Amino acid sequence: MATRAAHVQANAELNGRVTGPRGGLRRLLGPDYRLGYLFVVPAAVLVLALVAYPFGYAIYLSMTRKYVGVPPVWVGLENYVKLTFDGFFQRAVANSFIFTFGSVAVKTVLGMAMALVLTSNIRFRSFFTGVLLIPWVAPTVVTALNFLWIFDYSLGVLNYLLVRVLHILPRGVGWLSEPGTAMASVIAVNIWRGFPFFGISFLAGMKGIPAELYEAAAVDGAGAVLRFRYVTLPGLRNIVIIVLLLSTIWTFNDFQIVYILTKGGPGGATQVLPVFTYEMAFGAQRLGEAVAVALYMLPALAFVIIVLARYMRRSRTA
Amino acid sequence: MDHRLRDLAERLDAGLIARREFLRKAAIITGGTAAGLGALRTMAGAQPKTKLRVWLFKSFVTNANDVLARHVEAWAKERKVDVETDWATFGDREPKFVASIEAGSPPDMAEMHILGPTRYKAALRDVSKLAGEIARAKGGMLPFAETATRLDGKYMAVPRYAMITVFFIRKDIMEAKGLKPPKVYDPDVVEFARKTQDPSKDLYGFGQTLNRSDDGDGFMENILWDYGGGSWDKEGKPALATSFREPNLKALQFAVDTIQKHKIQPPGVMGWTDVSNNEAYMAGKLVTTNNGASLYYAMVAKKHELAPKTLLVLTPGGPAGSFVSASCYNWAIFSKSKHPELCEDLIRWMEDEKRFTEYLQVSVGQAGPVYKGRVDNPYWKSDPNFEAIVQNILKSVPYGHPGPMTPAAVEVRAQHILTDMAGRVVSAGLSPEAALKEAHARIEEIYKIRRM
Numbered sequence: 001m002a003t004r005a006a007h008v009q010a011n012a013e014l015n016g017r018v019t020g021p022r023g024g025l026r027r028l029l030g031p032d033y034r035l036g037y038l039f040v041v042p043a044a045v046l047v048l049a050l051v052a053y054p055f056g057y058a059i060y061l062s063m064t065r066k067y068v069g070v071p072p073v074w075v076g077l078e079n080y081v082k083l084t085f086d087g088f089f090q091r092a093v094a095n096s097f098i099f100t101f102g103s104v105a106v107k108t109v110l111g112m113a114m115a116l117v118l119t120s121n122i123r124f125r126s127f128f129t130g131v132l133l134i135p136w137v138a139p140t141v142v143t144a145l146n147f148l149w150i151f152d153y154s155l156g157v158l159n160y161l162l163v164r165v166l167h168i169l170p171r172g173v174g175w176l177s178e179p180g181t182a183m184a185s186v187i188a189v190n191i192w193r194g195f196p197f198f199g200i201s202f203l204a205g206m207k208g209i210p211a212e213l214y215e216a217a218a219v220d221g222a223g224a225v226l227r228f229r230y231v232t233l234p235g236l237r238n239i240v241i242i243v244l245l246l247s248t249i250w251t252f253n254d255f256q257i258v259y260i261l262t263k264g265g266p267g268g269a270t271q272v273l274p275v276f277t278y279e280m281a282f283g284a285q286r287l288g289e290a291v292a293v294a295l296y297m298l299p300a301l302a303f304v305i306i307v308l309a310r311y312m313r314r315s316r317t318a
Numbered sequence: 319m320d321h322r323l324r325d326l327a328e329r330l331d332a333g334l335i336a337r338r339e340f341l342r343k344a345a346i347i348t349g350g351t352a353a354g355l356g357a358l359r360t361m362a363g364a365q366p367k368t369k370l371r372v373w374l375f376k377s378f379v380t381n382a383n384d385v386l387a388r389h390v391e392a393w394a395k396e397r398k399v400d401v402e403t404d405w406a407t408f409g410d411r412e413p414k415f416v417a418s419i420e421a422g423s424p425p426d427m428a429e430m431h432i433l434g435p436t437r438y439k440a441a442l443r444d445v446s447k448l449a450g451e452i453a454r455a456k457g458g459m460l461p462f463a464e465t466a467t468r469l470d471g472k473y474m475a476v477p478r479y480a481m482i483t484v485f486f487i488r489k490d491i492m493e494a495k496g497l498k499p500p501k502v503y504d505p506d507v508v509e510f511a512r513k514t515q516d517p518s519k520d521l522y523g524f525g526q527t528l529n530r531s532d533d534g535d536g537f538m539e540n541i542l543w544d545y546g547g548g549s550w551d552k553e554g555k556p557a558l559a560t561s562f563r564e565p566n567l568k569a570l571q572f573a574v575d576t577i578q579k580h581k582i583q584p585p586g587v588m589g590w591t592d593v594s595n596n597e598a599y600m601a602g603k604l605v606t607t608n609n610g611a612s613l614y615y616a617m618v619a620k621k622h623e624l625a626p627k628t629l630l631v632l633t634p635g636g637p638a639g640s641f642v643s644a645s646c647y648n649w650a651i652f653s654k655s656k657h658p659e660l661c662e663d664l665i666r667w668m669e670d671e672k673r674f675t676e677y678l679q680v681s682v683g684q685a686g687p688v689y690k691g692r693v694d695n696p697y698w699k700s701d702p703n704f705e706a707i708v709q710n711i712l713k714s715v716p717y718g719h720p721g722p723m724t725p726a727a728v729e730v731r732a733q734h735i736l737t738d739m740a741g742r743v744v745s746a747g748l749s750p751e752a753a754l755k756e757a758h759a760r761i762e763e764i765y766k767i768r769r770m
Contacts, residue, residue, distance in 0.1 A: 065770065069419045069440035088738075088760070152594070153586020154520055154603050176589030177529070179745045265530040265734075266588040267741020282412040283732040285437060286767070287420070 062295050066288040079292035091268055092276040093297065098183060099258070099272050100251045103190040107247060108240075110191065111198020116228075118199070119206050129200075136196035144260035147189045151175035151261070179269035182262050186270050189257050194250070198243055205239035206232060245305055252301060273297055322347050367400040370660055371425035373414070375647060376405040377481075378612040381619070381680040386429075386668075389677070393667045399660060408532075408592070412437075419652075426655035427664065432466045432645040432717070435474040436728050442474045443651040448662050449473035452669050457691030465716040465723050466646040475648035476665050479678075479685035481610050482644040482714060483536060484706045488514070488605045489629040499631040500606075503544065504572050507606065507634050511582035514605040523582040525604035527590035528573055528740035534590075537608055538573065538736035539643060543719060544636030545569035549730055549761055554721035556765050559758035569636065570750045574743045588744055600624060608633060611683035611707060618682050630683075630703040632710055644714035646688055686711040726761075726768040735760050 025033055062079060064072030083089045118129055135143065150158050159172030175185045209231065217227045233240075255274035258264065264271035264279070273293060281290035323344060330340045372390060376383050387403060394401035404425070406414050411431060418424040419441045428434070435442065449467065453459040459467075463477035487499055491514050500506030511523020527534045542548050542558075547565035551557040558566055577583045584598065595607045600622060607613075617625035633642050649668070651661040667673070678685050678697050683704050687693045693712070698704045718727030730736070739757035742748040748756070 065767075067440075068416050069438055087756070148591070151589070152597075153589065154584055154598055155601055172585065174586035174589055177586045177745070178588070182589065182745075262589065263530040263591070263734075265737070265741055266528075266745040267743075268738050269741070269745055279733060282416055283734075284729050284764075285412075285416060285732075287416075 058291050058295060061288055062292040064288040066286070068285045068287065072288060075288070079289045080296060083289070083292055083296055088268060088271070089276065089293065089296075092264075092271045092273050092293075095183070095270060096252060096272045096297070099187055099190070099254075099270075100248060102183075102187045103194065103251050104244065104247050106187075106191045107195045107198050108244065110195040111202055111243070114195065114199030115202035115206055116232075118203050129203075132199060133196045135193050136200075138193075140193060140256045141260065143193050144189065144257045147185075147192075147257075148176075148261055151185055153177065176262050177266055179266065182266060182270050186258050186261050189261065190251060190254060193257070194247060198247065201239055201243045202236060205236040209235035241309060244308060248305065248308075249301070252297070367398060368657060368660065369400045369402060370394075370427075370657055370664070371402045371404070372664070373404050373406050373425045373428035375411070375429040375431070376407045377684060379615045379681050379684045382677055382684065385677045385680055389668055389673050390664070393664050397660070397663065422654070424652040424654055426657055427649060427651045427661040429478065430475060430648050430650050432647070433728050433732070434650055435467050435469060435648065436723060436725055438650070439469055439474050441652055441654070443653045443655065443658055444472045444474065445476055445649075445651055445662070445665075446473040448665060449476045452476055452666070453689060455691075456669075456671075456689035458689065460688055460690060460693075460712070462644050462711075462714045462716055463646045463648075463688035467648050475650040476669070477688035478647045478649055478669065479681075480644040480646050480688050480711050480714070481684055482642060482686055482707060482710045483533075483608045483610050483633060484630045484710055485633050486599060486607050486609055486613060487629045487631060488624070488627060490627040491605050492629070499629065500634050502640075503541070503634045503636055508576070508580050508582060511605060512580070515582060517581075520584075520603055521605065522584045522603065523605045524576060525584060525587065525590075525595045525598050525607040526576065527587050527594065528577070528737055528744060529588050529590050530734040530737050530741070531590065531592045533592050533595060533608065534737040534740075535731055535734055536643065538740055539717070539731065540633065540641050541569045541573055541636065542566050542736070543641035543715070544634075544638060545572070546636075546638035548719060549736070550718050550721040550724075550727055552720050554718060554724050554727070556758060556761045558761055559754045563754065565638070567750055567754060570740065570743065570754060572636075573740050574750065577744055588741065611681075611686075614703065615682035615684060628703070630706040632706050640713070641719070642710050642714050643717060643719070644686065644711050683707045724768070726765045729764050729768065730761055733760070733764070735764075 029036060061072060063074060063076055065075050065079075066072035114132055118125060118132075122128070150156050153159060153172050153174050156172075156175070158175065159169075162169045163172050173181060176182050213231045213235070214227055217231050222230065253274055254272075255278060258270055258272050259275050259278065262270045264275045273296075277290050277293045280286055280293055284290075326335070326340055326343055326347070329335045330337065335343075374383075374386055374390070383405075390401055390403055393399075406428070415424070415428070415430075415434070415438060419438060424441060430438075449459075450473070459477060460480075463480065467473050467475040467477050485499070492499070492510075495513055497510055497513060500510045507524060513523075515521055515523035526537050528538065539549070542562070542565070545565040545568050547557075547562035547569055549556065549558050549562075551561050577587060584603065587594075595604065595609060596613045596616065598604050599607050599609070599613060600617065602624065614625070614628065614630060616622070617628060633640055635641065649665045651658055651665075655661055674685075674692070675695065675697065678695065683701070686707055687695070687698075693708060698708050716723040717731055718724055721727070735757050738760075739753045742753040742756065743750050
């Protein structure tokens with residue numbers, strides 16, 4: 001105790017002797033603060049150059065009228081105001097939310113099912129794990145092009161199976177030509193591509209739950225459903241938060257599947273914000289408005305993510 | 319003789335040095351000189367060659383792409399220029415151009431689509447002198463090519479060739495039914511399609527998407543003109559739901575009717591992309607379709623069984639006539655290029671008639687004429703199907719017709735306004751009037767923005 005008091009006193013005296021701004025910095029950041037700067041500088045430069053500058057420039061561009069090859073003209077919030085009242089943009093926003101939440105919801109359920117099946121004692125478990133990862137491993141462009149053929153009315157394998165092989169339908173369905181089926185189709189492809197990520201993440205989480213918890217629950221008389229409800233789900237909560245957040249962001253920004261399958265058609269029925277941004281940038285070549293489209297939903301997306309994260313965290317502490 | 323050797327020789331003659339010393343010193347002088355010259359030659363060789371970045375357009379006609387690349391390589395070898403060639407395709411050309419211009423590093427020159435000069439005018443060099451020189455040598459430019467490349471009185475690009483859509487007909491089916499090629503869409507194409515199709519066998523009389531695609535947008539633009547309408551009036555002001563409201567409504571109704579009322583199109587046609595009708599036609603599921611020559615090339619190149627059974631005819635029309643818009647491909651030089659004279663030289667080289675004819679002969683009708691002198695090239699008589707290609711090109715009109723080809727007209731096409739209009743009726747159930755009004759509002763907005 002006496003030693004500690006002496007140490008505190010010595011430190012106080014030392015600190016008392018160091019005066020001026022440098023002394024303040026030393027007190028605040030520690031005696032090695034100069035070396036600390038040296039270590040931080042590369043990371044800070046990288047963040048500024050690769051994140052802060054492009055992001056700041058994007059915000060600036062979104063407040064300009066900018067055409068290709070000519071200098072931008074400052075218009076303030078005009079682009080954002082115009083977008084707010086643009087019917088096509090509004091439809092793209094609605095489509096984006098339908099696409100994102102429709103897809104993420106189903107991916108969560110399928111991913112959980114996949115993880116549960118793969119944790120049970122089935123034969124060839126490793127083989128099935130590998131097979132189920134194929135959609136996630138395959139390049140999105142390849143996936144989308146394959147589904148473009150699968151969904152084709154005349155030449156596609158889906159209609160062929162449903163009409164000629166299984167005789168479920170009297171005639172084929174224009175999967176990509178009707179607004180409802182077109183949206184369902186692009187969601188289905190996104191689900192097919194994305195659910196293995198959910199499954200493998202949940203599987204990893206399940207492996208980390210102690211077996212004793214399941215044993216204790218079983219001893220207490222809990223069946224499979226109750227064990228899932230009171231042991232598995234609470235144990236996976238952190239994984240679920242991360243997977244949902246990541247997938248929401250990825251799905252909201254998914255461009256390739258919709259662009260390759262429908263280009264936002266028919267009649268804008270599957271127009272989502274990334275495709276709208278692309279068309280504004282490279283079709284209309286109005287770069288300022290294109291960036292405004294891309295940034296418009298950023299606060300809303302951030303809000304959704306924060307609410308979701310806080311909700312999940314609260315559930316954990318409850 | 320080197321003065322040092324002469325000095326040595328004089329000193330030897332005067333007996334001032336021994337023969338052995340003379341030989342030793344002479345060897346050093348000549349060897350050193352030779353080594354020095356060799357080093358100089360190496361240094362001269364190591365000087366960097368002039369480098370030119372050239373972007374070419376990669377079409378579906380792969381044989382023509384090969385010839386194009388070969389001609390550029392031959393020029394580079396002849397002029398001792400280091401050429402870095404890159405390709406832009408239908409799908410990636412716009413992002414590539416936008417990114418390179420905005421990054422301040424465009425290529426020196428590029429082979430561009432019809433929209434290129436209008437879109438990238440601010441980054442391009444005035445090539446009026448060269449365009450005039452080439453056009454004069456080839457009997458003058460065809461009007462649509464001039465409209466596409468001449469902006470505000472200056473040529474921003476040199477026309478190269480024209481791609482155009484024509485009407486593809488299954489000749490074997492037509493002849494079996496005792497029919498003749500249709501002249502107008504309504505009623506000719508409708509009746510032709512009804513008589514030839516057999517949906518129970520998955521064979522449809524007409525395949526023309528109204529979905530967002532070059533094919534769909536092109537058809538919608540043409541059909542408005544065919545009915546005497548269009549998106550723009552003669553002054554280049556929006557006219558979709560104003561001065562051209564009536565003909566445009568009739569045209570839109572007809573386009574929709576081909577799917578909903580006449581049922582001459584395959585049920586999934588609203589989900590088609592640019593390649594879908596090509597695939598369906600080659601799979602024997604369509605009797606007629608509108609497409610560029612690339613479909614014919616694909617069949618001829620693969621010796622497809624339908625190639626000899628295919629007839630290409632002029633695009634059908636409507637009450638006001640038959641209208642099509644040719645896509646004029648062209649050469650443009652970027653103003654940032656440090657070697658514009660080399661770029662001009664390369665363009666002259668590529669447009670040399672001998673080389674162009676070599677390119678033309680492997681293009682299977684895709685490289686249509688943009689100069690009057692090329693209309694009479696014997697190649698166009700080598701296949702009866704080429705007649706429709708040439709005639710369609712000769713009567714083609716530019717985007718924005720009957721007004722000028724403005725950035726707003728280009729943007730309306732690029733934003734799929736007309737196919738969205740059709741899609742809103744076919745897929746979303748909007749009335750043609752409402753869809754026309756909605757599309758007009760979008761065109762007005764584009765017009766307003768582009769005038770700022």
